[in-house]
Every structure is written in C-alpha cells, then in structure tokens.
Amino acid sequence: MSDQSATASAPDPGPAPPPGTGPAPGRSPAGALIDAVVQGSPAVVTTLAIVLALVVGALIIVFSDPDVLHVWGSFTAEPGIALSTAWHSVATAYAALFEGAILNPHTVAAAFHGGSVGAIFYPLSQTASQATPLILTGLSVALAFRAGLFNIGAASQWIGGAIIATYLGFAVSLPPVIHPIVCLLGGFAGGAVLGWLVGELKARTGAHEVIVTIMLNYVMYNLLSYVLGTPTALQLPHQANLISPNIDANAQLPHVGGPPPQVGVGFLVALAAAAGTWWLLSRSTTGFEFRAVGANPSAARSAGMSVGRTWVLVMLIAGGLAGLSGAVTIQGTFYSLNFQSFGTYGIDGITVALLGRARPLGVVLAALLFGALNAGSTVMQAATSVPVDITEVIQGLIVLFVAAPLLIREVFRLRQARAGGMEAVAKGWNG
C-alpha cells in the first residue's frame, strides 16, 4: 500500500504547498468549506463521484428510452420537445427511485388525511433491509483491505455461512432466543472456515488470495447448487427446484420497534458488527497488527509481527463477517436458501468497501446508499420500466470515479492538493 500511495502522490509533488492548503486560522466556516471543495477532500471527491455517476446514469436512461429516441429523430425540427421528453424520462425514473428508497410524498399526504403513518417509513425500512447484507459483506472486504488483502471471495463465504445457518435453522430444534444466536454463530463459522482456508494457503504457499477467492466463489456456487438439488442435503422435499425448506419460526430474526414497518434485528446485528470491526481496527493490538501488515509487510515482519499469522486471522474474521451476512439474509429476510436469496451480495461487498474507503463507518454509509439504490430500483422498474440493472451501472460508476480522484479533479477543475486516493489497494501478483 505504501509504495502505491507514494507513487500516487508523485505526479505533482509541488515544491511549495499551494496557497490555501489546510484550513488557515481565522477563516470563516464558509471559507473552510469552499477550501475543502476546491481542494477536493475525500468526502468532496466521493460526493462529486456520486453526482457524476448519476449524470452518466441519466444519459444511459435517456438514450435507451424508445420514446426519447423517437422524438430525437426530429431534434432539429422541434428541439424543445426532444429536450423536455428526455428530461421527463430521467426525472420520472429518478423520482421513482427516490420514492422507493427514501420517502414517497403521497404517503405523507395520505397520513395527513387519516392514512397510515407507518407507510411513510416503509421505503426507509426497505433501504435498511437491503443494506443489511451489504454492510456485512462490505465489512468483510474492508477488513481484508486494511491488512493488504483483496477478498473477492465474500460470495463464497456468504454461501458457506448461509448453508450452515439454513441447516441449523430447519434441522435443529432449539428454544426461541438461543436458536437464532446458534444460527448466526454457525453462519459466522461457515464463512470463517472458507476465509481461513484462503489465509492459510497464502501464508503457507504464497497462493495469491485474489485467484484463490475467485476460484472458491465458483466452487461454492457449484456446492450451493449441489446441496440445494440434493434431497438428503438441503433441498426442500418433493421439490424439483433448487430451494431449501423454510427455517423454523424460532430461528428467524424478529423485527422490532414500534408499529410496522419495523427495523429488522439483522440490521442491528450488522451495525453491531460494524462497531466491533471499528473497535478491532482502531482500538485493539490485533487491529494495529492488521494495519501494520497492510501498510508494509516487511516493516511489520521486522517489528516482530507474524505476517502469515495475521493474514490467516484477518481472513478468518473477514470470512466470518461475510458468512454472518449469509446467515442474516436467510434468518431476517428470505427464511429459505435459494438463488434469489443468494443475490449479488458478495460482489457488491467489494464496491461497498471501496466506496466506504475500507473504514467501518464509511462501509455503513456506502451500504445504506447502495441499499437505497437497490430498494428504489425495484419501485423504479415497476413505475417506469427502466430495468433495475441501471443501479448496478450507477454503483460501478460511483466506485470507478471514487477510485480515480485524479479524474474527478480533472472533470471538476479542482486544485491538486493532497492525494486523497483509495485507502484500499490490492497488491499485484508478486506482492
């Protein structure tokens, strides 16, 4: 990581710091804010990256809309109509996205006329529910990043956790409070085993974690198909489809707090995991070793740390977090393991971790943003027939732009100041 960030700052070292670097004493808050914007602090770069991604997403929506393309055929004749149709196309799509993710004005109006107050919060509860697995897989990838490892295998670890949690959920009978906890622990263990394998192989044989995790994803994907298609394993009896039985009501994670819609306990578990990861990274000796190994393995080795042991431990915990994501998804949302519940949480965890700059709080915020996009996109597709895949495009663009602060500076004409690049850097094959 160190050599990477050093090279990233190299292009314009600048003999003297440009005027206005850092908040000058005695400046007004507004002045400090303008400074931050002009110099492109990480938060500003992230915000601008989101804006740019939404703009590009809007262009894609416009130029794939058959209605728009139709009127643009006669652009020179009636430019006003062409532009207004294009604007309408984007505005309705993004408005539906917002209504599905954050707040629908109609529900507020309805509440004033005796409708349900709870309905106002329904979009937000959907966002939280969508964000829950993303927080956990995001934490998994972020934690590995901080130790200098790229965990592309959150999907495989998710499967490992989900298989164990589902099995414990329907095959074992336990009292209410104990059952979900046992399932969560089982899920953590299921993911941790796969993470441990990756760390152990890297520490012992030097096998690059990127290749091993990619391969494990496909191994576990096949294993998931196998156990879901085998009646003696996880398949729902008398079913031709790849689907598991529902887990016991005892094992399901309840929803709590006020009238429905409520917040799922899974969301709270994810927040607790984020807090725990923050504590581990910032307040514990183990976390210090993680970060030291991530920053410079050779220096960490010289300082007497065991780099191999750290790799094993960090991958074990990272795998466990992704496994927990699998358990929480099954116990809190779907109650049954199948390919719909599998989703794309593993891969999305990478983008969440990158957008969150591999920090626990950042991961939570990024997961909430992506959860909002996911929740909103379903409503958008229903309302405007813009396919949900547009969110995948927007998410990819956001991360691409966040990873390229130099591009953002160029597009928005920001001054070159600090190299506020990614905290997360994957090491090349020889690293």
Add this chain to the structure above:
Amino acid sequence: MTALATVTPAPVSVNRRLAAGAVLIAFGLADILIFGLSAHKGDATFALALPGASVSVPSVHVPVAPVSFALGAVSILLGVTRAAIDESALARRLSIAVVLVSFVFCLLCWADTGGWAGGISVNVVSLLQNTLADSIPLILGAMAGCMGERSGVINIAIEGQLLLGAFTAAVVASAVGVLWLGLISGSLAGGLVGLVLALFAIRYLVDQIILGVVLNLLISGLTGYMYDRLLVPDANTYNNASTFSALKVPGLGDIPIIGPIFFDSTVFLYITYAAIIFVQVGLFSTRWGLRVRAVGEHPTAADTVGIKVLGIRYGNIIMGGLLAGIGGAYLTIGSVGTFNKDMSSGLGYIALAAMIFGRWTPLGATAAALFFGFTEALQSFMGSISVPISPFLLGMLPYVATIIAVAGLVGRVRAPAADGKPYLRA
C-alpha cells in the same frame, strides 16, 4: 533479457514435496478404488470417428478393470517418487500430466461401461472437438491477459471484455445481418474495454486489480440493462443473430481423427490459432516483444533507452482487448447466436487463471486453457450420458484444480516484475 525471461527455479521444500506426492497418490488410489473396483464387466469402447465420417476408423476396446488397476499403480508409483526425491521441474510436470491423464481415462472407461450411455460409446473425436470449441474464449482471453501483463498492466477485466464482445457481436450481427461485422464490432468492443482499462490504469493511476473488478461489474450491469431495455422487447431485431458455420480446411480436414478435431471448425478456431502464434512469436521473437517484456520487467530502464513505456502499455492492452472481444463474439455468433445476461459466466476469470497457470507465456496459457476446456467438455459429456455424478460436483473440478495449482503443486510462479505498478517518470 534472457535472465529476466527465465523462470527462477524455486527450491522445493520437503513439506511441499510430501504434499504433492500425497495428492498424486490420492489420484492413483481413486483410479483403483473408485473406477477399477466399481467398474462393470467388459470393455470400454472409444470411437475415433464422428458418425457419418467418410473415412472409417475402427473403435478401440479397452478392458476397464485391468487398465484402471495398472494406471492407478503407475500414478501411485509416480506419487511415491515425487515425495521421495527432489525431481527436476520437467519430471514434476510430466508426472502430474501422466497422473491427470490416467485419472481422466479411468473416469471415461468407468462412465462408458456403466450402461448409462445406453450403449453409446465414448466418442473421442467429438469430445476433443468440444474441448477446442470450449477453449476458444479461454485461449483468446488468456492471450489478452498475456499481452497486458507482459507489458506491466494487470487485466482482470477479461470477463468484461468477453461479455461486452458477446453482447456487441450479437446486437450488430442481428441488426445489420452481416456476421463478419458482428465479429469485427465484438472485437472492437473488447478493445474499447481495453482502452478504458488502460486510461484509468495508466492516466488516472487506479489500482489495477480493483479497476478490473469494477469494470466487470459495470459491464455486467450495462449489458444486463440493455438486454432488458432493448433486446427483450425487440428480440427479433437485436438478438437474433445466425452463427458462423464450420469451415473445413481442404486436405487437412480430411485426415482421419486429426482433421475433424483441428481443421473442421468455425473461423473462430483459426483466428485462435493465429492469435496464439501472433502473441507467442511477437512477444518472444521480435524487437517489439523484447521491448514489451522490458517495459513489463523494468520500465525505468526501458524508458532510459528510449522505449515509449506508456505507448507500449496502451497498445498492448488495447490489442489484447481486441483479441478478448473476438473470444466474446464466439460466445454468441460462434456458438448459440443469442445473447443472455452474464453469459460469460466466469470464463474471463478462468482465462486469467489459465494465464497464471501458464506462467505468463502464451503457449503455457494455451495448454492451461485447453485443460479447462477439456473439463468443460467432459462435464457436458457426462451430463449427456447421465452418469450418476452430480454435474455440480464435476463443475467444481477445474476450480479446485486451479487452487491446488496456485498453491504450489506446479511450483511457484512469478509475474513480470512491474506487473500492476503504474509507471511515473521521476
């Protein structure tokens, strides 16, 4: 330069020797205990000509149990030798090859005599034909990887290049109706991904592994979006391409056994041959290749002697993208004709693994890609004769094999020294 190009012979630790020996012995035991003992009575029959071939080749009959026992014994012997003495790299690779081939042979014998095939004998020619066909996108993707990484840019976006190539080829070939235009535009689409990759990696200094993963995600989203928005509502116009038909090479194509396997296929296979030769000869026997490898190993030194480091990198990534794009086009207009969401289904990642397997050499990568292609062909063959092994368990095999391989069964591998590092003039 030669010192840089050769792979440093890594000393093999005793532990690793024992582990590798144990793996080989396990394969030998599987030959004997699983296939030899549970084999049904009688001979396995291997057909060596396609049905209706002009030249008839007699089928080969193999007594299953004795052959399985013999091959298993040979594998165990090789495993014991591997564990006992420090063999040369060549001997290590040969013994792995012999053990793997024996295992596959025993598996085929066992499957053939099981009676699931309904009396259909294993057709070696069609199995190998499918192997080559399945290897086309893998080989072209691995060539793209070699081109990029030899010049010092890691290309994880092969998956995205295949997917966008497949999408573009299908759409253009359907909308315009000219297959060749589909092939060319598919290739250009792969090149475009290469350009974006190069731009972000070289100009904006984005971490290359992260960049590749993000590009794959982006392309998956983009093609998925266009599929739902454009291809599904109007499939007749946009997703209804025909496919290239097989093109028999005059003369060579009529040779028994070899002809139908190597010289009676679509134009994609011949492009693949050309690509392998182009990359292999280009990288290792031309002035340009020497420069590329210099840039990949020590860009500062290359720059000092006047080689345009960034220009070489841009060129290589884009050229690689053009090749991978053709591999993507094969997926649609070379085989099924229609595009489907995420139809590259991880082939790009397998191509990447094949390149690493093959130690960043075009010929090695081709061999590895053929191995993966064979496991794919074998899997669909086993599925077609409904062998009582889950296709999903068979489907795990290439990935498990890759993990075993990168964990050091074939020795440590070493990437070009500057691979993945952006070059900035001091």
